[in-house]
Amino acid sequence: MTLQLSPVDLLERLVGFPSVVGTPNGALMDFVVAYLSAHDVPCSLLKGPEGDRYNLFATIGDPSVPGYVLSGHVDVVPAQEPEWKADPFTMRREDGRLIGRGCCDMKGFVAAALAAVPALKQMDLPAPVHIALSYDEEAGCKGVPHMLSALPDLCAAPLGCIVGEPTGLVPVLAHKGKAALRLLAEGRAGHSSRPDLGANAIHALLxxxxxxxxxxxxxxxxxxxxxxxxxxxxxxxxxxxxxQAINIIPEAAQAEIEARAIAGVDPQSLLAPVLEALGEGVRAEWMSTYPALALDADHPLATLVAGITGQEPLGAVSFGTEAGLFQQAGVPSIICGPGDIARAHRPEEYLTEHELSGAVDMILALGRALAA
Structure with missing residues (x-):
């Protein structure tokens, strides 16, 4: 593989892999492994229980020394909106904008981390920088827990984690947690004129x-x-x-319910009254859950990231990330990445070239801060 790939080139390559949430990501991860191997960066490819999706963990420096994690997910939401002006998985460059599914959320940060590898390798870092890439974040952070369970075998306990979700490169200290629940009701079909001979699944949900x-x-x-x-x-x-129809007793019905919890509140606990109210013929299954994030404003990680970005930390954002799971695993975490969350999950999603280069600068500033 060619060693010299610019941040824009790397983003273009990453966008070219249609790594939609819930689908295989092996081709993308193979590309990342080849790129890192070309730079003599050891990495571990961690197969998830699905069998066709992978997490990746790489280390620049000595893994036995506590260091810092750069975390990003490589899955993207589907891109079926008719408003796309061209193939969403072929990145376009227009007036300084890099357009394509995942450019902002969040392959831009992944490209920046990969682009910084050659320079980080030259810094002789006393504390390592890890790159952690996960799958199926868009399905409720389903992939990263498998990587976190393997973390003690991959490196010394990290000092902190920067999750590069789009925040305009402003550090963010907190976000809400989330739990999602699916209710499934089973009834008995029949003609609506004889409700006594059937069982209405919709009624059972009420x-x-x-x-x-x-x-x-x-x-x-x-x-x-x-x-x-x-x-x-x-x-x-x-x-x-x-x-099926107004005159047919429904034999099946389902509902999906989500709860979003402020820091300090277990999101699953918010759904306890719903579970307590389940009637006959109704069962519940958890769809996803992740905890809230809460980092103290005076934490050393907050001070560090404020220093390398030149931005004072923001108290909180409304969207969720994998940062809460890193924190739950004992790794202090903060959110800071290029782009604007308002562009995510939308047609013509984009990141500017300036934002991408700014993310590379932030990561190199982290390396310099560690080497100082």
Missing amino acids: PALTAATTQARALQAGPQDPRFAPPYSSLQIGTIKGG
Whole structure:
């Protein structure tokens, strides 16, 4: 492989892999492994239980010394919106914009980390810099827990983790946690004129759905954390499916409910009233869960990242990341990456060349701070 790939070239290559959440990512990871190997950077490819998706962990420096993790996910959301002006998996360059699915969320940060590798290798770092790439973050952070369980075998306990989700390269100290629950009801079909001979699956869901709406209202009273918008934990019913026709008793129905928790609140606990209200013929399954992030403003990691970005940390953001899971695993974490979250999950998603180069500069500043 050619050693000299610019940040833009690397992003173009990464975008070219259609690593949509829930699909195989082996081709992309093989590319990253080949690139790192060309720079003599050891890495571990960690197969997930799905069998066709991988996490990757690489280390620049001595893995037996505590260092810092640069974390990013390589999966992207689907790109089926008709507003795309061209193939979303072929990156386009227009007026300083790098356009393609994942450019902003968050292959831009991954490209920046990879682009910084040659310079980091030359710094003779006394503390290592790790690159951690995960899969299926967009499905509720399903991939990274498998990597975190292997972390003690991969390196000394890290001093901190920078999760490069798009924040405009402003450090962010906190985000809410999330839990998602699917309810599935089984009934018995029949003609609506004889409800006594059937069992209405939609009706069976109603006690749990009522409990959900009651809990949603109750959460507005607190506890509250003014760093978040809204400042309280929240709960909503996101989808309801069921029934074939108005005159057929529905034999199956389902609903999906999510809870978002402020720091210090277990997101799964917010759904306890829903689980307690499950009636006969209704079962629940967890779709995903991840904890909130909360890093103290005076933590050494916050001071470090403020120094390498020149930006004072922001209290909180409303979207979730893998940072809470790193924190739960004992790794202090902060969010800081290029781009704007408002561009994510949208057609014509883009990152500017200036934002990409700024992310490379931040990572090189981290290396210089460690080497100082």
